[in-house]
Amino acid sequence: MATQFLRRFFAPRSLVVIGASPKPESMGGIVLQNLLQAGFAGPVWAINPRGYQEVHGVTCFRRIADLPEIPDLAIVCSPLSGVPAVLERLGRRQVRAALIVSGGASLEDDSRDGKALRARLERATLRSGMRVLGPECLGVAVPSMKLNATYASQPIGDGSVAYLGQSGMLGNAMIDWAAGREVGFSHLVTLGDSLDVQLPDLIDYLNQSGRCRALLLHLEAFGNARHFMTALRESSRNRLVLAIKSGRTAEATLRPVSSTAGVDRRDAIVDAALARAGVVRVGDSDELFDALETLSRLKPPKGDRLAIVSNGVGPALLAIDRLIDGGGRLAELGETAAGALKERRLDVSRPGRNPVDLGGRATPEDYLSALEIVARDPNVDAVLVLHAPTRLAPSLATANMLIEARQRFRHRLLVSWMGLKEALEARAACNRAGIPSYVSPEKAVRAFLHLVRYRQVQHLLQETPPSLPFDSSTGSRQRCHALIDDALNRRRDRLTHQETGEVLAAYGIECAPSEYVFDLEQAERATERLQGPWAVKIVHRDNCEPFRYWGESRRQATSLVQDLEQPGSVVDAVVRLEARVGEALPDSPIYSYCLQTMQRGKGSLQLCAGITRDAEFGPVIVFGMGGYKVDVMADRQTALPPLNMRLAEELMDRTRAGRLIREHSEDPDSAVGWVARLLVKLSQMASDLPRLKGLEINPLLLNHEGMMAVDFALDLGPASTQAIMPYPEQLRETVTLNGMEIEIRPIRGEDAPLITHFHTFLSEQSIRYRYFHHKAVLSPRELSQLSQINYDRQMAFIAVRRVEQAGGQQSGAAGTASPSEEMLGVVRVWNDSDNIRTEFSIIVRDDLHGSGLGRRLMRKMIDYSRQVGTLVMEGTILSDNLPMRRLLTSLGFELRTNVEEGTVEATLKLNEPQSDWQRHRLDAAMD
Template sequence: MSTRYLESLFNPQSIAVVGASERSKNLGGVVVRNLLEGNYPGRLAVVNRRGYKEVYGVPCHSRIGELDFVPELAIVCTPPVTVPRVVRRLGEIGVRTAIVMTGGMSRTHSKSGKPLMYSVREAARKTGLRVLGPNTIGLIVPGRQLNATYAHIGSLPGKVAFVGQSGAIASSVLDWAYARGVGFSYFLTLGDGMDIGHDDLIDYLAQDTQTRAILLHMENIPNPRRFMSAVRVASRTKPVIAVKSGRVPESEWEPHELPAGIRRSDPIFDAMLQRAGVLRVDGLGQMFDALETLTRMRPLRRESLAIMGNGVGPGVLAVDRLADLGGELAELSPQTLNALSEILPPYWTRKNPIDLNYDATPEIYAQAIQILAKDPGIANVLVMYAPTLTGNSLETANAVVEAAKGTRLNVFTCWLGQSTVMESRDVFYRAGLPSFFNPEKAVMAFMQHVRHQRFQRLLTETPESFTDHFADHSDTRRVLTRALAQGRYYLSNREARGVIRDYGISTVDTMYCDDVEEVLQVFAVERRPIDVTVLHQDACYPFMELSPSQRRYKGTLKKLGNEQAIMDGCHFLMDEYLRHFPDSGFLGFSVQRSYQHVGGIEFSVGITRDPVYGPLVVCGAAGAQVSIMADRQIALPPLNMVLARELLRRTYMYKLLEEHSLRPEEDIRAVSETLVTLSQMAIDMPEIRGLEISPLLFNGDGAVAVSVAIDLDDEPGQPIIQPYPRELEEWIVLPKSGRRVIIRPVLAEDEPAHREFHEHQSPESIRYRFFQYRKHFSREDVAQMVQIDYDREMVFIANARREGGGGEETLGTVRTWTDADNLRCEFAVMVDDRMKGEGLGLRLMQKMINYCRARGTIEMVGDVLPDNRPMLQLAEHLGFDIRYNHEEDVMELRLLLNEPQSDWQKEQLKKHG
């Protein structure tokens, strides 16, 4: 992941097109024409071995080595077999970036048998050249008059970046956007993406001030961990909207090996984007509709919608679509109803949607909007208009624009029809009001805005902490190590129960027997009905898929109440086992009391592992009442209570729990706690390949596991989201007060203590930290501070027990923000005013410096106010270089952590030096 040399790609001062000629269908020739027609202002050259003097007036050279300048960007349009050699030669002469437009390189093979695109990557890596492609349409940057594509049409300037994967789709998007006046800040496709990928471009675009939103079209994601890290940062500052093709196995770009218990890979992608705060849409039309609302509407104060128009029919269509999407109609207050009754006919419906009548004038539209603006329960209004003989479309549009100005309403419009309303839609476009062609599209776009805001809100929710995730689990570690040492990739039923009990998950009391005689001995002691299950090796694997002939298999008999029934039952279970699983080793019987006061709605929860996306937490239905596979929902670990509840909420079983449980809140909490615990197990014990608890039921104390299965893998699975790094925790004792303090990475659960810490500091300390006086920190402000990814951002806090009891308090904090290239990190540190003389600021800074140095960061930087003497003295003690910046009136601090290794790193340090 790196933005290395991407500035040379997006803003090249010179370009060479390799393989261009004036033949009508020559790819390079089309590129040269587009560069010239776009009035590219930089230096241009062509390379063609045929030795033309020029191509379309651009000087031409026979060989790359004959160029009389080193271009910042080269565009390669030569036959596939020549591309690796061309790329290597470009890198050797010092070219920084190349666009390889040549296609077919994934299907053309080198002598080694590998596709040629891998040879391109190897050639680029040896010389440090960055490559976009192969098989890319190229790149358009309208604001810099750069059209380096073979597209049939250019792009208008705009504030939206489009990063696609398919050239055919990109051409269609360009055509669509140009016809509707939609412009782009950047427009490109990745093609095969052998070097420059989605993550690199997202990192660059997240920092670009000319880009207000990012649109992604993806067919595959080669490195989900890097993609996730980049997109989580970007989505916090600007909308990211994604279309992922290949939703079903038949249309997938590459066959995807599915994890146990999951039938499609698409829900995994859904879970990943939702976790990153990205809005996923179903197609390109929805992408641009969502873009309308996300970039032109304010943040939503409420999620309900008021609808008004000059007819009943369109309003009904809008309400139907809103209901289909789970939306909510706004309720009109009595005052609003009375005010509307004064301007509408006496027979109006007195409800939402509001029928203004077919003869509604522009004045009626304006008055209705002004009335709705006074209703505190109304925040969003869809205004619709159907052409009539008596109405004036344009005047009504102007009236709506004027009425919406200065209100707190989110107003968006739907002017139905085509030939007589186009000018009105232009009015809305110029006024910044989203406008749509039909009610269904308008409501869908609004609900996309609702979904996006929910995802963003989820990123800032403060989770509760219900248990100690960091307890000692050495017993579980020994069980897993012993099984793998024995060459066993499953745990026995007894071992699996012990593992989840070690993590605090309750289980139904279970006894294990080697044969029928031992089962009878258990019954003789219990003297009550028992449930008996036959155990064998195949049943020890979670998410066991039964063949059609095995689906009538019965492995458990319940409520066996006498010795004869037990003997007959055990023989029946043995016959069933031997008939359906003849090759599976026999492991005995398990016995449970038939009545253990558990029951209720049955859940199936667990862990599975995807070969690309790593461990996944799953939750859904158990039993035969509903389709287990259809209800199974997915989330990426690590989870907290907020994320666990969101995972549970997406299941069908959640609705049953709400409606039919005797203790819905307690049961929801119990399942959520279990999901968080499973998430922690996936992180603590990466050898666990799969774990299934089915069913998970309930008793008076919470959730109880009835049956559990665990299998293992000697290749540890790593989550694509960096988990809490427990290994960075450190205990110290303060020299003056003797207080015992833990210095550790921050957790989302620290938000209340973190907020209190900031609000209790002196105004001067706040000014030193934030360069301004602040009296209040909102919950959202502090949530952003504590919810970090432990990758681009790191925060260490110093916490201690409150004097006099009452939990922990925060005494100090240090944070760094690291760029995508791990070149430079910016730090900020703050210590409680009461800690003066304890050396806590020094300890926090030393810990952060050591951490950043160990992860390979080259330089640490920071700005300090000139009168902040304590911080300047600390920086001097730590060896920072300190300089005064006259323009900004700050002291600039720089500390070299590691020596730069590449020329590009040296260039960047020199540029910022």
């Protein structure tokens, strides 16, 4: 239900506390006192059946029905067992939001009517028509609204940081930690058991808030992964998002999630998902605020090279260990910096080399001199100052000198003041001056790595990828679906080896030449068509299942015979394999025998790639070292589809296999390209074939000639949903306009170069009509935002036509001539999170004005928006844009002129509201 009625939690006009009590230690008493102490300006009432006239000075009623008016928000603090009845009474009173602070009881316990408390609460919530937050949550606090509807033990300061969590006690601890660090909150919410309002709903709501500049998340479970990823990706484009996840291990998970086939550590999938959403993940609650302090005060550096200036080599070595373990790099000082350090005799341990050891006799002036040299070195991305107090360099004196000179340092500056008594004042002074300071070298390095990680994940979120070398065709998808349908009709939950090879071939993945035979005579004849030596694999039901490592040694011995030199040996192998399987796996039907030429030699590297399915995030792409060793998963890394070439390379670079490819291949660029293209094809396969449950290609051989899939397995399951909405291929269409064939399709990340070229065809007036000001050049960030859209919330249809590239240029796969595209126009919409309203924009090349392309694009978008259930399409155009005004009028838009702004507001009703809430939102939008 997205943000329906959520405003009543964060900006209520009136409140009622149910279960309010004059006892100061009671939950209701604490919540009511916090509301009053925060200074909430609206009416506040209390409900208590004991008949109190007032509670803590607030008028009290016996029953909900006695309230003088309908409150915006009900805060329920009464015993949890009676809450279902309370919700039903609130629903009859037409209250639209309830915050259940009550807890202390298991939701799975049976009640008197034989139904668990959870089921009773869910039924009451559904019947009431309310939005319900909780139960067992800390509550909601919005300090700027003077709202503290929590049982927190102390006041909550105002600020620009929002905290969303699932644990009330951890939320209480966050409040205390934040107070100690003078951090205020724009919003603070914990969800408890999340019967109704979910974490993505709250993220969607906060995405509309200008006060929330940073978002802290405590995660336990994800629920609807697509909703979660959509909301999170939207949020991290506009603010800093940090997350801590409990339940990294199965033992720490209250609601266990089934393991993911082919992935040894399921938490790695959470890592991949958060990184893909542009989120920095931290390991513990203390690190959460360290990361917030660093990232809110410093801009991410351009790289991961750190220089260290210290008055002792011991602390510097501790910092270096932490840096290298965390994936950072120790900067190598350039000749100019090294020479200057030697000349001034500042570096006493290894003159001119990083770390710079000033020695125990260093003064504040020595620190400043060394910093001025190191910070100017172009090989340095950030500088860490380590300081242990001495008589010659007291902590506070050194801190004051750094503070006075901080504007002269071009690079990022982090400081660790070691110690306690003297260091406290230095840390406080630096904090006031906006210089992040830390209690230990290790914490300071961890903070630097947060900066590096933030830059990496934001780059993944906003980068513009290169052109894709592969698009699936309708024919290839149909062939694969036919194979899957046939297998399911035969009551098989996996494809045979031969059928899996056909699926791979349909997506352009080369497989080792194979002959599939069914008896001895066919096996002998097959040796005439394939060059020896040979390998024979028996294909039976059990070895058509991907990622079966628990019985790998038995599977290998039972199913495969290698290095066969004579045709007769092949026949003997078939006989032996049939006997082995019959004895070891009598319940596994035999489908065929696969005969292949041995694929050893050529300096091949064995890799593994495939698709698995996670219980929360759906399809996941896996990649790493291959072979059939027990520890094959140790190198395996994961990524969420859809992938492009750069995301595929990023997945490779996280593996040992990827490093081997880059370091030892004869032609690393070609090898990386081959593997990345394969991973993109797997990503496309995951999107095209939702019933594909798992696919393992292992071994996948890579050598100087290319890539080849040698062995593979594929199984099937119910249709899945990807956590990130894939490219909507079905919305493509080809039209003929004035004798010109044009394709209208959704935009994709690879279209950024088309947008750049398209802008060269636009006049200053066309650009002003679109952006309301002149914009000659689009920045890389703007290109990314225009091309890499979230299809769950946005849509952009571009019109393109194909033109042959000049000069015989080639693109796509090596040696394949390919036509190029040029962009003719684009129409966009941005939906709100509740799909009530969508805002449109459109622009067409100047040389195609009057051709009818703008009308065609607008009709395409109007039809699409109607189909997805959007209620209203809106747009703002300049008053002097007469052609657009005529077009919109002819399409049925209602135009309203804003004389003061010099604009025209255009509105088109698309669908009728289906609920009172939608009707209310629509009426508000039209006012």
